Amino acid sequence: MSHNCRNLLIRCMDFRLRGEVMCWIEKSGLFEGGFDVISLAGASKNLADGSDEIRDFFLQQVSISTDLHHTERVIIFHHSNCGAYGKEYSFDSKEEEKTKQLEDMDKAKNILLKKYPQLEVILAYGELQDECGEKINFEIVEK
Numbered sequence: 001m002s003h004n005c006r007n008l009l010i011r012c013m014d015f016r017l018r019g020e021v022m023c024w025i026e027k028s029g030l031f032e033g034g035f036d037v038i039s040l041a042g043a044s045k046n047l048a049d050g051s052d053e054i055r056d057f058f059l060q061q062v063s064i065s066t067d068l069h070h071t072e073r074v075i076i077f078h079h080s081n082c083g084a085y086g087k088e089y090s091f092d093s094k095e096e097e098k099t100k101q102l103e104d105m106d107k108a109k110n111i112l113l114k115k116y117p118q119l120e121v122i123l124a125y126g127e128l129q130d131e132c133g134e135k136i137n138f139e140i141v142e143k
Contacts, residue, residue: 005069042082045101
């Protein structure tokens with residue numbers, strides 16, 4: 001029996017995002033055809049700059065989605081005020097944090113496309129408007 005799932009969402013595990021991300025998923029139209037989820041602190045941060053062991057684990061999860069569910073598209077979603085980035089870096093501004101995260105997202109995209117050239121990869125970013133994540137401005141930063 002074959003199970004098809006068009007999309008794979010790579011997102012941060014941050015609990016504050018749950019409600020708003022689910023609303024975005026429902027409203028955005030990006031997730032038609034279903035979606036698998038990889039949820040790790042920092043989203044694709046460990047794919048971009050993690051150890052070989054973590055990167056291999058991450059890519060193994062992507063392989064499971066592509067091989068078993070015939071995934072066609074990956075949506076990488078990062079957000080502001082991310083603890084995984086805050087733990088490792090000291091940013092002077094939200095813009096500086098966003099720039100670093102966009103660099104890592106682009107690295108992760110290139111790693112994915114090198115291994116899975118058939119995939120479409122979309123980069124999305126959420127700007128938290130409050131500390132609790134009750135309001136997030138979502139944007140597609142690269143399609």
